[in-house]
Amino acid sequence: MTVNQPLLRVEGLTKHFPVQKGLLDRISFQGGRLALRSQVVHAVNGVNLVLARGETLALVGESGCGKSTLAKTIIGLHTPTAGQVYFEGQEISRLQGRARKPFRKKIQMIFQDPFSSLNPRKKVMDIIAAPMKVHGLVGKTDRQTKVYELMEKVGLHPAYANRYPHQFSGGQRQRIGIARSLASLPELIIADEPISALDVSIQAQVLNLLMAMQEEFHLTYLFVSHDLSVVKHLSNRVAVMYLGFLVEVAETEAIFLKPAHPYTRLLFAAIPTLDVLEFREGDQQEGEVPTPIDLTRGCPFHPRCGRTQALCREMRPELTSLASVSGGEHLLACHYPVRD
């Protein structure tokens, strides 16, 4: 393994889901001929991404834009429609069974939904101990102590170890998931909204834990979040996704200072802060709401963008490198970037 080899490299990753519809809806006339149209949800489209060991990359974007699907495809819960996932240089996206096992240990996921991702028939003790057992990491005698230790780390009373998931509140369940993901001593953690169910003081506790674990074990995080103040605080780089496409990728400070994509601008402008204690009604979206089913031609953002020109309707901009002042790489997919 070369020193500069990235921990994770994703190339042209694409995931489409079929739309379930009746036969009649799918029949259409094309050039006077009867054709069977198959419609798909374009959840993830040709994503290229690199994660260096030890960094935290935040993935942000509109609800439904494909963040969870990208995460699940990387970890192998979905088979990609196209594209590759390389972990330490090895293509893993189509591995199964025994061949996959080492990567199941090395890559862990904290799921967005703390309610359905925990086995309701297992006690917390067994849920957290499972990865230690499966991967033979901790001997039987030490497991209990190890579980108690992890529970304390995430702020759960060890006294709760014999309870079942349904006996916990939402935030408590999320912490069980976090403890479980740490139990296998992973190298990459994909955290899908890991803290949105937590109150801010426990959020702080969990974020501090994630930062400390990162320093101690040189962990790498792909961090999906809607909370932009957390993203700003925690991540080294930010990737912005729109309708399944990456539209901007840059270092955190650079992107918060000078967001270049009109969508990133829109997103950052809506961050609520404690400086104002007043509610401003949001604009109801004008025009067509974008849809991942019938992808428009051109830039995926053009129907909502205030700066659309003819080119934007015709050609989809590629993610390319923007000359950046800081020296860090700043990637952007926009024909007419915001420059002020």
Add this chain to the structure above:
Amino acid sequence: MSGADVILEIKGLKTHFFTRRGVVKAVDGVDFSLRRGEVMGLVGESGAGKSITGFSILRLIDEPGRIVDGEVIFEGRDLLTVPEAEMRRLRGDRLAMVFQDPQTSLDPVFTVGSQIVESLVFHQSLSPSQAGSRAAELLRAVGIPDAEKRLAAYPHQFSGGMRQRVVVAIAMAQNPALLVADEPTTALDVTIQAQVLTLMRRLVRNHGTAMILITHNMALVGQFCDSIAVMYAGQLIEHGTKEKVIRDPQHPYTQGLIRSIPGRQERCRRLDQIPGMMPNLIDLPPGCPFRPRCPSAGGDCVQRPLLRPVGLDHQAACWRRNRP
């Protein structure tokens, strides 16, 4: 607070879970009231009893839980004494709740569309075809593209945030008098969050709906709500106008909570956190539940403090702050 406008009054509410290991006092003596058109933010430690408070108002507590004491007076009637059949009619009509877990309110085996239609047919007596187009309308209002096509999808084919918006759309469909919204926007990005909140604000403005917004997002509470109640270990420990609670928090827990919000510290630094954890609700220490973690605890804290005025429209439950 003028009595006439009060739509909901909760007095001494206690909801306990009788487990084999002991009694979990999830809600243990909660009092507050809500006026028509008031939006109250309910915040606090994870596991403090916020959701159970919401469930208790709608009387949705299952075994081994029981509402053991208190009154929930809604539009002049104690909901805790209303017959179950009547309660079922009220829920989804005068009273609505958005659940923290959209999974529990959406059935995985039915399409999203059929679930919205069913609720509309039951509560608004629309014909199925009217309900169908109303359902598409509702989805569009919460920003779901391709609404007609998406009605045929199953819940697992929606993203987390889309499921959440479906649940919000169902809850708002009947213009309820009281809406309990448990983390309705946590899975949403900020632009869609603003859109959903705007819809809720309009509901409040146009129909005088009173709302309890349960959330962890302090910035959101600060902007969206009129008043804020802070919960800790089954009790309200601070309550007041949002300006008072955010700008001049009186309870040490609230102060710690506001300090731990990211954004004020240098990037990548450790965030301020409140040391320790919330006590096990089975054997709560006597006295103030925050005492073991409190930087200013003293001898008198072995007595349980009750909510007392600490200023105009501002109450806190702390022996240190009680200046009448």
